[in-house]
Amino acid sequence: MALQGVIDRLKKTTLEEIGVSFSLADILRDMRIEGSKVYLKLFSPSDKYHEFLKNKAEETLKSIGAEEVEIEFTNEPPKSSAPQTPPPPQQQQNPFENKRRIPKVKKVIAVASGKGGVGKSTVAVNIAAALKKKGYDVGYLDADMYGPSGPTMLGAKDKQVLAREDGKLIPPVAHGIKMMSIGLLLPSEDTPVIWRGPVLFKALSQFLFDIEWSDEELDFLIIDLPPGTGDVQITLGQTAEIDGAVIVTTPQDVALIDVKKGIQMFNEVMIPVIGIVENMSYFVCPDSQKKYEIFGKSKTEEIAKEYGIDLLGKIPIEPKIAEFSDLGIPPVLAKEESESSKAFLDIAEKIIRKLSV
Ligand SMILES: Nc1ncnc2c1ncn2[C@@H]1O[C@H](COP(=O)(O)OP(=O)(O)OP(=O)(O)O)[C@@H](O)[C@H]1O
Numbered sequence: 001m002a003l004q005g006v007i008d009r010l011k012k013t014t015l016e017e018i019g020v021s022f023s024l025a026d027i028l029r030d031m032r033i034e035g036s037k038v039y040l041k042l043f044s045p046s047d048k049y050h051e052f053l054k055n056k057a058e059e060t061l062k063s064i065g066a067e068e069v070e071i072e073f074t075n076e077p078p079k080s081s082a083p084q085t086p087p088p089p090q091q092q093q094n095p096f097e098n099k100r101r102i103p104k105v106k107k108v109i110a111v112a113s114g115k116g117g118v119g120k121s122t123v124a125v126n127i128a129a130a131l132k133k134k135g136y137d138v139g140y141l142d143a144d145m146y147g148p149s150g151p152t153m154l155g156a157k158d159k160q161v162l163a164r165e166d167g168k169l170i171p172p173v174a175h176g177i178k179m180m181s182i183g184l185l186l187p188s189e190d191t192p193v194i195w196r197g198p199v200l201f202k203a204l205s206q207f208l209f210d211i212e213w214s215d216e217e218l219d220f221l222i223i224d225l226p227p228g229t230g231d232v233q234i235t236l237g238q239t240a241e242i243d244g245a246v247i248v249t250t251p252q253d254v255a256l257i258d259v260k261k262g263i264q265m266f267n268e269v270m271i272p273v274i275g276i277v278e279n280m281s282y283f284v285c286p287d288s289q290k291k292y293e294i295f296g297k298s299k300t301e302e303i304a305k306e307y308g309i310d311l312l313g314k315i316p317i318e319p320k321i322a323e324f325s326d327l328g329i330p331p332v333l334a335k336e337e338s339e340s341s342k343a344f345l346d347i348a349e350k351i352i353r354k355l356s357v
């Protein structure tokens with residue numbers, strides 16, 4: 001058995017069944033062939049998939065003549081995650097010089113927050129929906145690889161992702177918005193996703209660069225990030241050209257501390273911050289129309305001023321927001337007029353102006 005032949009076969013053995021879009025060759029860490037015996041070392045961080053991967057590899061290798069197959073697993077990331085074609089040697093590598101544009105998209109906006117649960121996905125989905133309502137061609141990329149909520153919020157849990165022969169993914173459309181989420185590729189909603197560096201990197205770069213967003217060009221792509229300043233944010237910042245970031249916060253002090261961290265992170269990866277959106281700013285009592293600042297007096301304006309960033313808008317707490325989101329309808333597209341819808345449309349307008357579209 002020839003080494004190259006085996007590698008070519010492993011490249012063709014894709015692992016869609018466990019919700020990933022790469023092949024056995026991508027997780028290959030070591031290989032030896034002794035006559036008709038093949039030894040493989042595979043990278044797999046969780047033993048949950050070992051049985052599956054073992055069967056898959058055995059089946060593949062036996063189909064090309066291996067009589068004996070020995071498989072070992074490792075959860076160690078590679079010492080050097082050398083790409084297949086190594087970049088030419090450089091005196092001093094600038095981590096940002098390989099930044100690429102996301103194909104077929106005019107403007108890319110990342111929606112981020114330092115703290116979890118502040119309403120990032122709600123804001124991302126509704127900015128996308130507001131832009132759509134204004135007549136733009138819009139995409140939504142749920143880059144929350146750990147807890148994707150896009151499929152629920154856009155009522156798209158049953159939508160199918162198509163893969164073209166050249167490997168490009170065709171996003172489904174929900175409420176007129178083209179969308180992609182790791183949630184659409186997982187076998188079940190309850191599957192926890194455990195990513196290790198190189199695998200996360202690969203999946204994310206496929207999400208960023210291998211989606212066929214449009215026949216022509218999308219006007220806007222909204223990227224919904226996981227909370228914090230972790231691997232996903234850094235990878236995104238180092239590999240993709242992002243036209244601007246929107247930081248979401250609530251008025252609480254704990255959330256505001258994280259706003260500063262978020263601004264610093266985007267500065268470090270050279271992504272301009274378009275502005276801050278304050279969510280859950282206040283609640284208007286339906287009986288008395290009295291306004292209550294549930295999380296206390298907001299200091300978001302002060303922080304925005306301190307960093308020279310605009311406060312794009314304040315979204316009130318409205319039970320309907322959670323209700324519609326759970327039903328899979330972006331509240332902005334629901335028929336009822338509301339304070340929050342007005343705020344989202346206004347925020348979208350500011351983004352359009354800021355990015356001079
Ligand atoms: N202004 C609001 N009024 C009422 N409910 C809201 C509001 N904003 C968000 N929610 C609800 O709060 C919950 C959390 O919101 P969301 O999922 O958008 O937060 P997130 O920051 O994306 O969370 P994570 O960090 O887990 O990704 C959801 O149930 C959402 O419907």
Ligand SMILES: [Mg+2]
Pocket residue numbers: 120121122144149224225
């Ligand atoms: Mg979210």
